[in-house]
Amino acid sequence: MRISLNWLRELVDISMTPEALAEKLTMAGFEVEDIEDRRTWADGVVVGKVLTREQHPNADRLSLCTVDIGAESPSQIVCGAANVRADIFVAVATLGTYLPNVDLKIKPAKLRGVESKGMICSLSELGLTKESEGIHIFDETVTGALTPGMDVRPLLGLDDAILDLTSTANRADALSMVGIAREVAALTGATLRLPEPSVPESQKTKSVSIKISDAQACPAYIGTLIENVKIAPSPLWLQRRLLASGVRSINNIVDITNYIMLEWGQPLHAFDFDSLVKVAGTDQIEMGVRFARSGELVKTLDGQDRTLQEQALLITVNDKPTMLAGVFGGEETEVSDSTQHVFLEAAIFDSAAIRKSGRSQGLRTEASARYERGVNWAGLETAARRAVQLILELAGGTITAQETVDTRQGSLTRSISLRLERVREVLGMVELGDDVGELQAKDVEHTLTALGCELKSTGSETWNVTVPPYRYRDLEREIDLIEEIARLYGYNNFSDTLPAKTEPGYLSIEQLISRKVREAFRGMGLTELIHYSLGKPGEERQIVLANPLFTEYSALRTDLINGLIEAFQYNLEQGNGALNGFEIGHVFTQEEDLIEAEAIAGILGGDQSQGKWVRGGKDQPMTWFEAKGILESVFDRVGLPVEFQPDRRDPRLHPGRTASLWVRGDRLGTFGQLHPQLRQERGLPDEVYVFQLDLEVIIRHLETDEAMVPVFKSFSTYPASDRDIAFYASREVGVSDLERTIVKAGGKLLESVELFDEYKGDRVPEGQRSLAFRLVYRADDRTLKDEDVDPVHQKVREALVEKFRVELRS
Structure with missing residues (x-):
């Protein structure tokens, strides 16, 4: 947005230099990328009156002029322009x-x-236009009385x-200029002077109907018919303001619609x-x-015939397309x-509808840019009245019809609760001269009031803040108000020193445990993997x-296993061998x-060993117990007592080689071999485990103290006493259940339990298996005797018989 300082000064009472204003706006969040100081373009250029014009004695296309520039004597100037003549006022660059x-100097x-x-x-030599057909000639009927030697800069803007x-x-x-003026007034405390257009007189002798097919796409539309207007060039002041804003002057009617867009941020369109x-x-x-209906055509102002798609929003007359609504006019x-006769359109269009409509044709204009961001719904009538007022002043005419369709619902204001305690918590300390302190309630009230908000106290240091309509879209929550307070109070006024007492950083319990688990898996030789959290759709509860x-990344993942299987397969296909890895995500x-939950998953499989010549170059697949041993080693390393129970719920896993994992009655997860x-x-190896x-x-x-704080326990210096126990047990009974019973019955003297033999076959009762355990007993203070x-040991035997009906063999 190009901001003319002269135009801005008409809206807000400021006397700041361009550099000072640019600094204040930038600090408030409006970056000023460049300052175009037009005062330097014509420094030393004055008004001159051509007294005489004669043909150059040595050139056919040159003129010899005497020009009064307000000096003691006229200047002799050679001019090559074809439109130079006597008795005209021109711009003269003096020596x-x-x-x-x-x-050029x-x-x-x-x-x-x-x-x-x-x-x-x-004008091109003064930087006002790109090209000029001749010298610029001042019109006294427009500029007023001219005197040779006058500075031309006020005359040319x-x-x-x-x-x-x-x-x-x-x-x-x-x-919009009004929006920036409001911002400058809030930043500087200057007086705001916005134009207040009156309701124009009308003679409604005709009627024009308006039909809105989609109220969401067009919540409001004001159509005004003005007859007997006179199309002419715009006055110089209007042309200069448009030129300063980077907009080309066309004629008074079109220029007024552009002017209102720049002034109020409300795009308008005028039809013949x-x-x-x-x-x-x-x-x-x-x-x-x-x-639009698919395949419809409309010819836009650039002369192109555009084939429309269904997302294009149109303005029609008797259902015939005339233009792309809010984007581009029709030829x-x-x-x-x-x-x-002019029909003036002032409308509000939905931001999303305009964005899709413009993209469907590859168009983005000044008007569509404003609609896409969202125009001020409450300012539509003001902008329409202002435009009609200017048309009647500059082009004449009479209002003979006006129609309004308005489906805007609800209030265009919003109330937000604001707490001073929260403001101080977020923004911290501010500099108060040489001291540092907290924001005061009066500072908050002054800042928000300057923005146009209304504050009503609702208790001790709390307010109910009513947001003005023109800030309705971006001030929605308490944190938005806090941001505005910081922005207007000045980011450079907040304390940039650290507190006197600082606290060293530390990791949370969750972070410590996650790192500990991650290190344990790495220590067992697993590679850490990272996948996208998005995957293919098609799963339940996805x-x-x-x-x-x-499409491949169109759904949130429900587990980590699918990604690991694909990674394992990809590594094999690339010739990288089997992948032993894990992922936390x-x-x-x-x-x-x-x-949303956080999980750890892993995949194991393939032969990782070197020197396969001893096996004739053949791979030796990882066994169930090797994979289970890796997982158990991780659990032992982090101090997690995990039990394995048979499980068949996951169809991706082998029904007879899958286990659910439990920790003190809580389900931890699943471990098993791929189906x-x-x-x-x-195309995976024989045995892969996940x-x-x-x-x-x-x-x-x-996260308990017992698990987080390691406790030293010395080794016993006394010898151990081993006992073996063998028995027939039902195949339905899990080894973990047997071990749990043995440990409970063995008490403090039992140091360890180890299964060292399993047999199924001849001479074993049907439905049972033979199991043998080695029990190690040890005391810390003495050598155990048989009577100890x-x-x-007998208590262990009796517990097994009583609970599982085992048949003891030894």
Whole structure:
């Protein structure tokens, strides 16, 4: 947005230099990328009156002029412009003047043997236009009385400075002079002077109907018919303001619509009413707003015939397309020099609808940029009245019809609760002269009131803040108000020193445990893997994205195992061998609400050994017990007592080689071998194992003081006493259940239990298996004797018989 300082000073009472204003705006979040100081473009250029014009004696295309520039005597200037003549007022660059736009310093010179002292300038040489057909001639009827020697800068709008300002996407109000004026007033405390257009008089002798097909796409539409207007060039003040803002002047009607867009941020469009009648084929006009039908055509102002898609939003007359609503006007109904009657459109269009409509044609204009950010819904009537007022002043005419369709619902203001305690908590300390202190309630009230908010106290240091309509879109929560307080109070006024007492950083319990578990898996030779949290859709309770970038990444993953299987397969296909790895990441499921959890998963398989020549070059697959041993070693390393129970719930895993993992009654996860069918489909080795653990369960059982603080326990210096026990047990009984019973019955003297033999086959009762355990007994204070061990061992035997009905063999 290009901000004219002269225009801004008409809206807000400021006397700051361009540099000081740019600094204040930048500190408030509006980056000023450039300052275009137009005062330097014509420093030394004055008004001159051409007294005489004669033909150059040595050149056919040059003129010899005497020009009164307010000096003691007229200057002789050689001019090459065809439109120079006597008795006109022109812009003259005097000797010593530097023109930066053409990089020229005016010096005395001889042109074809004739001395020339100065240069009569065109607008292009002064930087106001890119090209000029001749020198600029002042019109006294427009500029007023002229005196030779006057500074031309006020006459040409060159006594101005332009700030090239960039605003953030949430500040739609900053795309207007009124919005910037409000901001400057809030920052400086200056008086705001916004134009207040009156309701124009009208003679409603005609009627124009309006039909809105989609109220969400167009919540409000004001159509005004003004007859008997006079199309002419805009007055100089209007042309200069448009030029300063980077907008080309066309004619008074079009220039007014552009002017209102720049002033209020509300795009408008003017139609030639007679052209609307011609397109409609009748003088009974119905203006409409609807989405295009696929294949419809409209010819835009750039002369292109555009084939429309269904997301294009149109303005129609009697259902015939005339233009792309809020984006680009139509050529058939544009205002031209022959226009006599004008239909002025002022409307609000939905941001998303305009964005999709513009993208469907690859178009983005000044108007669509404002609609996409969101115009001020409460300012529509003001902008429409202001535009009508200017049209009546500059082009004449009479209002003969006006129609409004308004489906805006609800209040355009919002109330937000604000706590001073929260403001201080977020923003911290501020500098108060040489001291440092907290923001006071009066500072908060003064800052928000300057922004146009209304504050009502609701208790001790709390307020109910009513947001003005023009900030309705970006001030939605308490934190937004706090940001505004910081921005206007000044980021540079907040304390940048650290507190006197600092606290060293530390890791949380959760972080410590996660690192400990991660190190344990790495210590067992597993590689840590990282995958996207998005994957393919098709699973139960899966959350699918509404607008994915790729189909392969269109749903949130429900577990980590699928990604690990694909990684294992990819490594094999690339010739990298088997992959032993693990991953820690988030998984997501859809119940009544979205459930997010953190999990650990891993994959094991393939032959990792070197020197396979001893086996004839053949791979030796990892066994169940080797894979289970790796997992158990990790559990032992972190101090997690885990039990394995048979499980068949996961169809991806072998039904007879899958276990659920439990910690003190809490389900930890699953461990098992991949199902043979899945292994064959993926071309994987004979035996591949996967596991997935719930990290929250691990943290819950390891965050206790007993688990986190290691306790030293010395080795016993006394010898151990071994006992073996063998028995027949039902195949339905798990070894973990047997071990738990043995440990409980063995008490403090039992140091360890180890299964060392299992047999199934001949001479074993049907449905049973033979198991043999080695029990090690040891005391810390003495050498155990038989009379110490035998009663305990007998108690173990009796517990097994009583609970599991085992048949003892030894």
